[in-house]
Amino acid sequence: MPTQDAKLRDIQRRLERDVAAKIDEFGVPMDTDAVYDITVELHPIVVKYRQEAYRAYVEQMGRDMAQLGLEVAPARIQGYGPHATYDALARAAGFGEKPSNIILELVDDETKELIKRSVPAFAFPNHHHVIEQMSARLTRTLMRHTLNAGRRAVEDTARLGRVRNAVSKQPVTQRIGYARVLTGQESCAFCAMLASRGPVYSEDTATRRADGRRYHDGCDCRAVLVIEGQPWEGEEEYRRLEAAWREATWEDGRPANNQWKRWQSHVSENGGGSYIKSIFTVDAERGAAPPKLPGVSRKGxxxxxxxxxxxxxxxxxxxxxxxxxxxxxxxxxxxxxxxxxxxxxxxxxxxxxxxxxxxxxxxxxxxxxxxxxxxxxxxxxxxxxxxxxxxxxxxxxxxxxxxxxxxxxxxxxxxxxxxxxxxxxxxxxxxxxxxxxxxxxxxxxxxxxxxxxxxxxxxx
Incomplete structure (x- = not known):
């Protein structure tokens, strides 16, 4: 059976294909009417993939809880209106208050002055770089919308607390929360910072709960259900991230000033995404002696x-x-x-x-x-x-x-x-x-x- 990650990667590949096909069919939208026309075609596609992502998350929650001898009643999928798809497309095309401009390196004489300038996609709708980059940016936004169907299901399930013992059928008495887990494929300083905070519970502050729900375009972080005191997928990586965060942003046993800036500098100076990925590798994969194994040498x-x-x-x-x-x-x-x-x-x-x-x-x-x-x-x-x-x-x-x-x-x-x-x-x-x-x-x-x-x- 394909893993959750494999299912989500497959969804992303198909979404990329479908978005590119619609942009090829309709072209880059020149006005808001054209944005609407494409939205009518794209929105059902996103809804379909959101349902698939939701199922992948629900199935994984069930497997994770079964490992602990528990059962879970997952929250329902949240609604997703056409306006979300419309807004994503409008921003990718360069409409709206926050246009998603595309950098073009134009070499012809007439547009030489625009080299390396930021321009809206609809300004050069037939340029192949515009089409490619707009499709890529739109896909990243719509993939966030898609993955959020599953992420929100985990978060809502934790909030509702619908987990019980598989034998006694009694609700668990421990706190129920969720945690952000990096996959190691798309690893940025922002996501690593949030993942280093560990599980989020209903009793936490509003700010902490809000931060736990923040995902950016292109983010492939997953949300996992956590039962307090029980092991959870990604727990060891969280401990490593927490240790790295403290090493970079604490002084004299307490948080230093400008923690975010310190963390950004620390990650950048140590190799960026490669540094974050290295935190996920086991010690042996970094060249250190692996854990003891009876009868097997670890020297050299x-x-x-x-x-x-x-x-x-x-x-x-x-x-x-x-x-x-x-x-x-x-x-x-x-x-x-x-x-x-x-x-x-x-x-x-x-x-x-x-x-x-x-x-x-x-x-x-x-x-x-x-x-x-x-x-x-x-x-x-x-x-x-x-x-x-x-x-x-x-x-x-x-x-x-x-x-x-x-x-x-x-x-x-x-x-x-x-x-x-x-x-x-x-x-x-x-x-x-x-x-x-x-x-x-x-x-x-x-x-x-x-x-x-x-x-x-x-x-x-």
Missing amino acids: SKRTVKTALTGANPTGDADNCIRSANAWLMRMQGYDVSAIPGQPSVDAEASSKTWRDDRGKTPQWTGSDRETGGLDWEKARDELEKMPEGSFGLIRYRGRMTAHVTGWEKTENGLIIVDPQQAVEGFEYDIEKGAAGSFRWVNMQGFRPTPDTVRIVREE
């Missing part, structure tokens, strides 16, 4: 990470791809371990279930024939290209001779396919001939191995 973890691929299968065995893939993943986190020959008694997906995140959850695979309609490698690769930078995981597929398991990494230079069994990087000469519909993949970033993983790699 930085060196182990650098030799993750070449050291995964030193025997060169040609029938141990599952062991090799898990060894590579462990070495990527700093564990000095190598695969023994032969396949284990479990398949690739079962082997990944021995890994756990901070909440004890296991990785979720996507991409079966039923889910994707039979993607070939080219289309499966397009899906993997959308993974966040810094992530890595496994791919299993049916090759020319037999099934095989290999690995993938998303770097600043794009997607890289690796074969830990053969110690080969850029491994696509076999995978590109894989059977359509056989490709399945999993993102292993944020998951840690367990003793069961070690047994798969080194022994039965």
Whole structure:
């Protein structure tokens, strides 16, 4: 089953496609009447995607609460009128009090004086940069409207307090709130600041509650339901963000003046979005020694990470791809371990279930024939290209001779396919001939191995 993040990314891709199609069909609106005409076409599309986002959030709330032995009665989806779509389109086109102007670099003599000036979209409606940028800006706004259907459902559910024990059917006695969780894909200082504040409860100040509901265009932060005293998805990242915030904005044990400016400078000086993303990576992925694992050396973890691929299968065995893939993943986190020959008694997906995140959850695979309609490698690769930078995981597929398991990494230079069994990087000469519909993949970033993983790699 696709994860919540996968569902929301799919919604965004389809919304981008539909917005671009409508702008291509109608052109950049030249006046408010044209804005209205496009709104009539766009509004039902946004409503449809809002309903999908709402369902994705509701389903995730149900799964999260079930993990805690609880049941939740989600709040209803909030209304969404045509005026919201109209206002978004008007701003993107440059109408209204706060026009969303588009920067054009025009090179012809007649408009040379306008180079690098900010101009409304309707001033140059046929310029391809105008069309592209207007579609992009409009999509970002409408995607915020779409995601807010789910976010508000979480917030309203917390406010209504409709969570009960799954056995006794009695309402929970703990406070119920919600928290902002960064996905690590679109990471800005503003969102990191808000996420560092942790859960928001009904008893909090009006300002704190209002801040918890603030999302900007292009923001992909998620809202998660929180039961006080219970673990929640994103809790460890929140602790890291909170520590980073205090380090940057506190002095002598108390908040310093101009905390926001201090935080902005701190994030900027340390690499901007890359710095925020680094807060999400586990310590081993930053080169520090990973947590203890019985019988596995952690010495020289930085060196182990650098030799993750070449050291995964030193025997060169040609029938141990599952062991090799898990060894590579462990070495990527700093564990000095190598695969023994032969396949284990479990398949690739079962082997990944021995890994756990901070909440004890296991990785979720996507991409079966039923889910994707039979993607070939080219289309499966397009899906993997959308993974966040810094992530890595496994791919299993049916090759020319037999099934095989290999690995993938998303770097600043794009997607890289690796074969830990053969110690080969850029491994696509076999995978590109894989059977359509056989490709399945999993993102292993944020998951840690367990003793069961070690047994798969080194022994039965």
